[in-house]
Amino acid sequence: MEPDGALRLENSRVVHLAGTSTDHRGDELPAAACHVGVAGWDARRMHASNAPVTCCRCLRLLAARQIPARIAQTALF
Template structure:
């Protein structure tokens, strides 16, 4: 039975994640917003796909991030992409009347 080093196993996981998110957006398990994807440093020198807005992802758990072809709805991601976030949101999304009051 061949044995691999931990570094090789992690590199394989990262390579798979990079392929899964190529030309894709993402949503975080349990969330409703669709995020743009960028790479971030994960462990050592390994870089993995993550939300562009840097929203937390379950302690860095790669499986908590899911690829999607749906358009980005996260306002912070849209802002970082330089988009007018209100114009870029799908027209079917209802925006809150008073977003700062809770």
């Protein structure tokens, strides 16, 4: 997955910023940047996505890094 890409976990509608996590051997593995679901996760549950990031935690991480993100706007009417 690309560094500032996006991913989904299983069938969730929430889109996370792609990041990395370190396993017990010290190897870096792809994971959600907000580290949701990292404990006991299975890499086969992650799927790359071209959709805009919708995870609130990931959006805060993007804002802190001042990286523009494609944010999904829900129609109000």
